[in-house]
Every structure is written in structure tokens, then in C-alpha cells.
Amino acid sequence: MVILRLAVSQFKGFELQEDNKNVHQGYPNETLVRFLKAREWNVAKAHKMLVDCLQWRIQNEIDNILAKPIIPAELYRAIRDSQLVGLSGYTREGLPVIAIGVGLSTFDKASVHYYVQSHIQMNEYRDRVILPAATKKYGRHIGTCVKVLDMTGLKLSALNQLKLLTVISTVDDLNYPEKTEAYYIVNVPYIFQHVGRKEGSGSSHHAGNGTADNCFSFDHDFHQQVYNYIQQQAALLESISPIKQGSVRVDIPEPDPEDAKIAKRIESELQKLGGLSGLSSSLNGLKVNGH
Numbered sequence: 001m002v003i004l005r006l007a008v009s010q011f012k013g014f015e016l017q018e019d020n021k022n023v024h025q026g027y028p029n030e031t032l033v034r035f036l037k038a039r040e041w042n043v044a045k046a047h048k049m050l051v052d053c054l055q056w057r058i059q060n061e062i063d064n065i066l067a068k069p070i071i072p073a074e075l076y077r078a079i080r081d082s083q084l085v086g087l088s089g090y091t092r093e094g095l096p097v098i099a100i101g102v103g104l105s106t107f108d109k110a111s112v113h114y115y116v117q118s119h120i121q122m123n124e125y126r127d128r129v130i131l132p133a134a135t136k137k138y139g140r141h142i143g144t145c146v147k148v149l150d151m152t153g154l155k156l157s158a159l160n161q162l163k164l165l166t167v168i169s170t171v172d173d174l175n176y177p178e179k180t181e182a183y184y185i186v187n188v189p190y191i192f193q194h195v196g197r198k199e200g201s202g203s204s205h206h207a208g209n210g211t212a213d214n215c216f217s218f219d220h221d222f223h224q225q226v227y228n229y230i231q232q233q234a235a236l237l238e239s240i241s242p243i244k245q246g247s248v249r250v251d252i253p254e255p256d257p258e259d260a261k262i263a264k265r266i267e268s269e270l271q272k273l274g275g276l277s278g279l280s281s282s283l284n285g286l287k288v289n290g291h
Contacts, residue, residue, distance in 0.1 A: 020054065022063050022124070025132055027141055034143070038177035052253070053175045060250045066124050067233035068248050070114060076227065077218045078109035079118050086215030087130065087222040088148065094138040095181055096130050096145040099215055103154035103187070107161050113247035119168050120250060123176050125226050144181040152187040167252050174253045 016028040024031040032050075039045035057063060070076040084101025091097060107115055126145065134142040172179070214220050218227070 022128060023054070023057070025127060025143075027143060030141060030143055034178040038173075049174065049177070056175055056251065056253060060248075062120065062124065062250075064237065065117070065121055065248060066128070066230055067237035068117070069227075069230045069234050070118060070247070073227075075110060075114070076118075079114055080216065080218040080223060082106045082109040083115055083118055084150075084216040085119075085122060086217075086220055088215040090134065091146055094134050094140075094142050096126065096134060097148060098126070098145050099148045099150060101152070101216055102149050103151045103158070103189075105161070107164055111247060112164055112167070113249055115164060116167060116171065116250055116252070117248040120171065121230065122226070123172070123179075125229065127176075127179075129229065144179055146182050146184070147180050148184045148186060150186055151189060154189050170253055171250075 016024045016031060032046075035046040035050045035053075036043070039049055070079060082105060084099075084105045086099050087096055088099040089097045131142055131145070215222065217223065
């Protein structure tokens, strides 16, 4: 507790302004703590991380990304069908439960840029709409969520998507740090069970099965709300300037060296499993972070 107070007091010299509301949502101190935790309470590193994040948001117009719909609607539906993510409910404490269909996501219906754009839009909608609504409903600050990673259907061939998943993870790690209270991994195929699991704090949260019926579908209430929200924001922006079709090109930050090592470790462990099960041929040519 003393370390926390000292670190925050040292960090307070860097004020999050009203222009940064999409980052802190009215809770600047809690936001500073997130960045401090992400850099193990090293004030200098946390300060640099936050500055880099703010610069990334400005350079890529992230504040306007919820006004840039993926069009036509058929393309957006195809992305939802191949990038499985949805809001499946809330914990007893009011934390949103985000279900991710890792095993059945194919990421093969659009370019990488569309998938990255879609992911960032989901992050921003979570931070600007879902979490503030939960905060208001429960009468206390709710700034994190729970994620349930559903491995149903996961195959070794899914490793071909590891580079894209690493890109998405890098965006989250550097620009949306400490937003997940806990990870739950469910339905892991036997061949992958030796790789291990990542779980954050807050294991007492009750996430249920985490995969409510059709929560991944474009027709689910949550996705309809997101889609309509983006359309409304786009209409407001279009009154100022025409909306251009095409994906939003977002600069992908360089991954943390430690994250690159972890990805390489996962690759190595899965190669071992593939060799043991006679499936090593499906791993040939796999690249992680260009290595």
C-alpha cells in the first residue's frame, strides 16, 4: 500500500487532461495505477508507456474509431462470424464477461487491418460504454472485465493465426493495460493441455460458462448495439466530413521483448507436442513476430 501511494504521488505530476477522457473515463488516478501495475510500479517506465499510448491514440485517431464503421454490413457480419467475441454477461460483482471463441475463430474473411480495427472498436466500446454503464449501475468504479477463452475446436493448424493474435495482444498490452481482471480457459483439447494457462487475479469471480447462446453472432443484442452505436457516431462525423470506405490502418506498436519470448516459448512447446503426436508437419514454416 505504501508503494502504491508513493508511486501514484510521483506519477501525479503527469496529469490526464479532459482531452484524454476516452482513456480515463473520469478516473485518472485509477488509470495511472493501471499503467504503474503494467510496469511493475516503475514510475519512469509507466510514464513512458502512458505517453506512448497517448501518442498512438493521436496518430491513429483512436478517439474517432467508433465513428468509422466497417462497411458494407455483409463484411462486418463476415468479420463477426470469423472473429468470435461477445459479451456473455456479468459477474456477481458487475464485471462484464467477454467470451472469446479462440478455437473456432478463423480470421479468414478480411484483411488483417479489418480485424485489428474491429478489435480496437470492441475495446473502445467496452471502455466508453460498457464499463461506464456498469459503474453507474453498481455505484462503484468498474474498470476491468473477465475474459473466457473458449478453446472448442482448437487445432494445431490454428497456429497459423498466432502472428495476428500476437499483434492484437501487443495492442492490448501497450495501450489497454490491466483491463482484464481474470482469464478463464475452457474446453481445452487434450493435446494442448500441457501448454499451460494464464490467469489473472480475481479468481473468485463467477463467470459461469462464459459462452451464452449466440453471443458471438452479429444478430446478438450486444453486437447489434455496438453496430448501431458505430453507425450513429459515423452519422455525426459524416456531417463534418465524408466517411471513406476501407479499413482503418492502425500502427502496430513493437511488442514488448518479454512478450515476444513468451510467444516463442509457446511455439516451442507446441512443436514438442506436435512431434510427440506425429503432427509436427502442421507446424512447418510457422512464424511468430516475423522470427
